[in-house]
Amino acid sequence: MMSAQQLEQIEQLQATLSKMQVTLNAIAEAVVWVDENQGVQWCNASFELLVNQPDSTILDSRLNNLLPLARAGQPLAPQFYPDVLLHQGEYKTTEYEFGEGDRSLMLQISGSCTGEAPGKSAVLVIREITQAKDDITLTQSTQASLPESEEQLRTLINATPDIISFKDGEGRWLESNPATLELLELQGVDYRGKTDAELAEFSHFYRDALLGCHITDEEAWQKGSVHRQEEIIPRPDGTVSVVDMIKVPLFYPDGRRKGLVILGRDISDKKRVEEALQASEARLNTILSRTLAAIERARVYANRDWQYEYISPSSVAIWGYCAEEIMGDNNRIPSRIYPEDWAVMSQRCFDAVFAERPFNYEYRYNHPDGSLHWISVTVTSVRDEVADCWIATAISTDISDKKRVEAALSESEAKFRTIVENANAVLAITNVEGILSYVSPNVTNLTGWTPAELEGQSFAPYIHPDDLPKCLEVINRHLAGELAVEFQYRVRHKDGSWRWQICNSSVSRDANGQLLFITVTRDITDHKLAEEALKASEARLNTILNSTLAVIYCMRAYANRELNYEYCSAGSLELWGYSPEQLIADKNSLLSRIVPEDLETTLQQGFNTIYAEGTGQVEYRYNHPDGNLRWISSDLTSVRDEATDSWFVTVISMDITDRKLAEEALKVSEARLNTILNSALAAIYRVRVYANREWNYEYCSAGSVQLWGYSPEQLIADKNSFLWRIAHEDLETTLQQGFNAIFTEGTCEREYRYNHPDGTLRWISFNLSSVRDEATDSWIATIISTDITERKRKDYSATFPGISSTKT
Template identity: 30%
Template sequence: MSIHLTSLVNQLRAILGKMEVALGTIADAIVWTGSDGKIQWCNTAFDKLVNRPHILVLNSKLSDLLFLSLADEAVAPESYPNMRVLAGEYEITEEYECRDGKHRSLILEISGNCVELAGGDRSSTLVIRDVTQAKHWETEGYLAQQKQAETLSLLQATLESTADGIIVVNQEFNVAVFNQKFIQMWSIPESLLQPSQSNERFKFMSEQTRDPEAFIARVKELFYKFPEQEAFDLVEMKNGRVFERYSQPQWKGDKIIGRVWSFRDITARQQVEKALSESEIKFRRIVENSNDIISLIDLEGRISYISPNLAKLTGYETTELEGIPFADFIHPDDLPSCLDAVNRVVTTGERLEVEYRARLKDGSWQWQATNLAKTDDIDGQQFSL
């Protein structure tokens, strides 16, 4: 061999050596098999993948080192990626399941290419990537997204099922969360819920209240002056409606990131309370101006209410009798007939009139006639005298 040829051979060996080192540093496994399916060359990553010494890998069949399966069915040796590459049947990249001798389960992404050699020989080059961890992360990410979607769906369903109008705004006063009840209560166009519309939304809401300036001042006070404060108050609207307003800060760890506002329409409740209050005033006026004494006795026989005109007829003040058993003021000779009448009224619900002698404050006795009737209230049954 001439010196020139020897030099070229040495240069070629040096280049091949460098290529061997370079390919050995690649994380993907690379393997070269001949037409007989036996391994002619592989890099270090492939040795690690099959967990065999390099010397034992060479000239072994790929199907004897990698135990591949598809859909839980073992791949036949003639259907291995390298054999399919040689037959021109292999796709660019396919995924396989792989189990080694330790029953370790892997997911391998295998790319293949057919190489035509001098003399017409054909070889298969495979690049094998272990995507097990990536698939695991992908699955975990998908499950996390599903869990997050379920949580958000549950949160939204909860928000929509409440009778309150709810809105959550961040520190920039942009809307983070709201429910349809909020939109209905305030008649807000959804266009005003966009981030760029915070000032317009605030103005739109305040102009519906009887005191826009007070509404704005309270919101700003809670946002900027007392951000950690919880608040509860009433908002009167120009159209006569009344909203309960509850607000509290939204926390993330130890940091306030926004504020939650809850509105409840209590217009109907206030109207009922007003009607009850007016009815009670009328009732008291009637009772207080009546010539008769009106009293309520509970089921234990104690006086729970007695009209103020009591003082004129008996000399007692109402506070002296309330909570005292009514039997204490009945003449002993008349008490049995009174108790019998009371028992009949309570058990049968009929109305009765009974006459008896009642003790006045000065100790004298006075004949009185009383109408007995059973009545119900929120605390239980009572009868009136």
């Protein structure tokens, strides 16, 4: 029979274990026990939340099945999981990547082993470290129970870096983890059973702090519930730590004091970040007022209403209104956006905000000064569950200059493409095996081969060996769903020489539903240099020129030219190919990709600006991880921080590749155009014709604007827009001959007079061919039309010398 003293000791032990169990469910870290067979034997509520499974499905499951981990983007093999390495005695605290569904987290896993074989267990403590300096999250749950093992509980407590200690009702220390003893310099001291005052004699530096602990202890006892406050703790190195201290009093049923649970977490980094952010806010406003980039932050609600929280001073330059005017009227900016742009943008933007995914859009804006501006906006959002809303951040930039350059380049390229496409174009039809079923007659002029020599043959033997893989890849891209591809290759001329070709390939189907590749090929041997200059521009037009990248990042610079990133916006992934976390972890990942001849100049200009506490701008070339060379412009400003003997630098970087390439390509294109602008104009179009003589455009090249005065979109929307401009005496004959050729699947050549919208009378020649489409009970007609007005005038002048052809 146990003595009263033994019973009291057991009761105290049980009370201690109970406190530890409460503590383990109160901490934010996930905790899990894994046996030697890799089966989970116990976990706390935080682990259940992490793997999003209940306790009933977790127990006895393997950790690698519950928690898919990765290192450097590569899945972690089962034999390298923390629990396996712990059992082998080869593990140390490590960071892992964890992704499941839409979640992507960084986890820090520490642990130790307890017990002896065969009952040996691995105890893992898992901390989510994705967003550094987060507020402490205390998760209390009573859904699971801890094993009745004091040794395992103590092992777990010893593994956490937070302060954990227990005192009895008289203030005597019962348990404490190494983190607490290390903080108070009590390592090696037999602390159990001693009061704060007694322990103060063992710690010279923290003597006063220990002597003052009873004050906050008593506040917790008096409050009778959880007592939380921030405590300032000086450190021997002259710094101070800010600790978020939680004290939980426990009482016997009769009201007597039973024990005190003490939890603490160092939040010094969080405090420093908050202070740094407050200090930088004024500097950021100064920077933003000097650049054409406005930043907005708003709370967005499920009913699609929103409330601005912040608008940068640059709003005046972007929209013509100050922040107060915009925040006072939510409709002030939308009312000046083109209605058709606002209808699309608002719908897509709200959808993106609610889905918490990035959103980019360009829209037209009627500026209060009467001018039309193009604005590019990038929006990101995060859910605020407490306020039941989304916090959206938008960066808006004025891209009007870029749009003007883009429009000029587009017009120049359209003219150039129209002339080149129709001067020496070859139309061909190829099946998925690469067999040519049709080649237009002009192939003889380009390659020396006749259609009869090529039809029924594979195209492969005629392609340069170095270019054949590229051509085969185009077929694979079409089979994968890509509808249109433009590429260049060399083809063998009948005389043995190699000729450069540019090919526009699209997808169609025959009457049996089999895939066909329709290609329009032009000889570009004489224009290769010009085309090489335009190739990069055309490849990037839809992916680069239509988006404006802007990244804001903050870093700390030192006199020895060392740099440390402290913040970087999410746009870094698009601009440089690295996430903010990657840049902060390794600053050289960006510097190593700057073109070497630009690097030293860029750094020198940057450091000169930083050390002068001024503002400056640098432009440099950057080898993006996606293989492209980009031009980057960075505006930076710095402020001296005497406290840390450093400079605080804020930088806004934007992608100016589109402008650089567009300007360069435009110059090259315009130089080439001067030599060919006097060539004939032509347009290629494809129509679907039915037996009742109804027909619809399916495609029309951009040359329609010059030829008929209507864009492809206008012709496709209204086919009669140009028919009524054909001379009445030519219209019926032209249509009759055209339909006859179409219905007989033949060819037709015809000339007609056309009253152009610019007031001139023009002669148009067209060549028509057709093929029957049994699947849709129709005919597909392909037509090449050319302006022959100048030729007609010359013929007339030769026939009737001295009489002006304008009288015809």
